[in-house]
Amino acid sequence: MALSGNLWHETAQHGADLQRLERSVNCDVAIIGAGFTGLSAALHIAQAGVDVTLIEAETIGHGGSGRNVGLVNAGLWKPPEQVLETLGQAMGERMNTMLAQGPATVFELIERHQITCEATQSGTLHCAHNARGWRDLQNRHRQQVARDAPVTLLSAAQAAQRTGSTSFHGALWDERAGTIQPLSFTKGLAKAARAAGAKIYEHSAAKSVRFHDGSWQIQTPVGQITARRFIQATNAYATKGLAQNAYIPVHYFQLATDPLPEDLRTPILPGGEGCWDTAQIMSSFRLDKFGRMILGAIGNLDGFGANSHRQWARRKLARLYPQLAGFDMPHSWTGRIAMTEDYLPKVVDIGPNAISIYGFSGRGIGPGTLFGKCAVDWVINDDDSAFPVAITPATHARFHTAKALYFEAGASVTHLLNSRMP
Numbered sequence: 037m038a039l040s041g042n043l044w045h046e047t048a049q050h051g052a053d054l055q056r057l058e059r060s061v062n063c064d065v066a067i068i069g070a071g072f073t074g075l076s077a078a079l080h081i082a083q084a085g086v087d088v089t090l091i092e093a094e095t096i097g098h099g100g101s102g103r104n105v106g107l108v109n110a111g112l113w114k115p116p117e118q119v120l121e122t123l124g125q126a127m128g129e130r131m132n133t134m135l136a137q138g139p140a141t142v143f144e145l146i147e148r149h150q151i152t153c154e155a156t157q158s159g160t161l162h163c164a165h166n167a168r169g170w171r172d173l174q175n176r177h178r179q180q181v182a183r184d185a186p187v188t189l190l191s192a193a194q195a196a197q198r199t200g201s202t203s204f205h206g207a208l209w210d211e212r213a214g215t216i217q218p219l220s221f222t223k224g225l226a227k228a229a230r231a232a233g234a235k236i237y238e239h240s241a242a243k244s245v246r247f248h249d250g251s252w253q254i255q256t257p258v259g260q261i262t263a264r265r266f267i268q269a270t271n272a273y274a275t276k277g278l279a280q281n282a283y284i285p286v287h288y289f290q291l292a293t294d295p296l297p298e299d300l301r302t303p304i305l306p307g308g309e310g311c312w313d314t315a316q317i318m319s320s321f322r323l324d325k326f327g328r329m330i331l332g333a334i335g336n337l338d339g340f341g342a343n344s345h346r347q348w349a350r351r352k353l354a355r356l357y358p359q360l361a362g363f364d365m366p367h368s369w370t371g372r373i374a375m376t377e378d379y380l381p382k383v384v385d386i387g388p389n390a391i392s393i394y395g396f397s398g399r400g401i402g403p404g405t406l407f408g409k410c411a412v413d414w415v416i417n418d419d420d421s422a423f424p425v426a427i428t429p430a431t432h433a434r435f436h437t438a439k440a441l442y443f444e445a446g447a448s449v450t451h452l453l454n455s456r457m458p
């Protein structure tokens with residue numbers, strides 16, 4: 037079996053080798069980080085006629101945006117009523133209402149800019165892994181329906197029909213949602229942003245950032261940007277020399293088969309939905325356009341639990357779909373999620389006219405794209421209420437290393453035990 041890494045790199049569209057920043061540039065707005073957030077900000081800011089330059093340390097989509105599952109979900113992972121409890125009624129409903137538009141915003145951008153990214157909008161299925169999970173879904177359904185969301189509870193039999201697996205106690209179908217090839221979407225955003233006039237450089241890590249004489253100076257290995265405003269959009273991937281975002285780094289891995297033979301594939305997810313489950317050590321599964329099964333879960337394939345994660349994945353595949361028992365999964369990769377203490381995204385004040393946007397807590401395709409879009413109002417109208425959260429002073433994550441270890445150890449033990457169960 038020939039092993040490879042991140043499947044999304046092998047099937048990505050809209051590839052373009054971008055230059056490295058090798059000179060001094062003056063602009064209105066500088067952005068660090070080429071993921072959904074930074075690129076959506078660059079696109080919308082450039083469309084508003086503002087001179088914007090974005091630098092990426094590696095290549096477009098190097099961070100979470102090029103590693104994720106590709107589930108374009110509405111809202112956040114945290115249910116709407118909990119969002120209200122944390123943010124208060126007014127701001128909470130604003131967040132819920134805005135993020136309910138996440139999939140519509142993403143699929144509209146895909147359509148408008150002709151981004152080829154395996155986009156399907158046939159919904160996602162949140163699958164109940166046990167009776168407690170089913171009660172959780174009923175609660176989420178009640179909260180979503182109260183907000184007029186087009187969500188439907190599916191019985192165990194209906195879930196079996198939709199997923200092709202008898203593993204679940206039921207599922208919650210959200211028809212607004214869908215799936216994408218996330219790296220293709222990210223590269224497509226970069227192409228659209230460049231077409232709108234944004235300047236984008238790869239292999240141009242910001243080494244230091246300082247505010248001097250009324251403007252921001254960002255130093256890369258062989259270049260420099262001077263800008264009036266500055267947006268850090270590095271989520272869980274910031275390198276040294278930048279503001280340190282306050283989050284717990286949680287790893288999530290994925291393994292993918294090669295395209296499945298037609299006869300085995302037909303009963304699996306015939307409607308093309310992307311799925312994830314209600315387990316605390318969450319897992320996800322979906323097909324790509326070519327019929328590869330992609331299975332993911334919390335855990336780090338580069339860490340101490342790698343063996344138990346891989347063994348768990350083989351068992352999980354066989355439990356979900358007995359016809360796939362023993363199938364090779366030659367593609368494997370891991371990404372880092374920026375989990376905040378309250379599971380909500382943050383916009384943090386990091387200096388005069390400078391913000392850091394981060395903390396999507398595993399739900400960044402819609403929210404990152406929307407927060408990037410909100411940045412236009414912050415830039416043009418100097419509007420501090422541009423985002424559906426207040427811009428707050430920077431804080432430090434408490435005990436984040438210990439908490440990250442807790443997630444990884446929890447996932448390793450769970451996967452070890454599950455992979456040994458008959």
Ligand SMILES: Cc1cc2nc3c(=O)[nH]c(=O)nc-3n(C[C@H](O)[C@H](O)[C@H](O)COP(=O)(O)OP(=O)(O)OC[C@H]3O[C@@H](n4cnc5c(N)ncnc54)[C@H](O)[C@@H]3O)c2cc1C
Pocket residue numbers: 068069070071072073074075091092093094095096097098099100101102103104105106107108109240241242243269270271272273274275276278288289370371372373393394396397398399400401402404
């Ligand atoms: C494995 C995994 C699965 C996920 N699944 C889903 C999902 O199915 N649905 C969903 O909605 N969300 C999902 N997420 C979350 C989502 O991917 C992230 O929230 C989102 O990608 C964050 O986008 P971003 O643009 O804010 O940051 P990123 O995409 O992480 O981009 C940050 C960029 O900043 C760059 N950078 C860092 N330091 C510097 C520097 N000094 N100079 C220049 N550039 C720098 C990095 O190289 C990186 O490219 C998942 C995340 C992971 C990791």
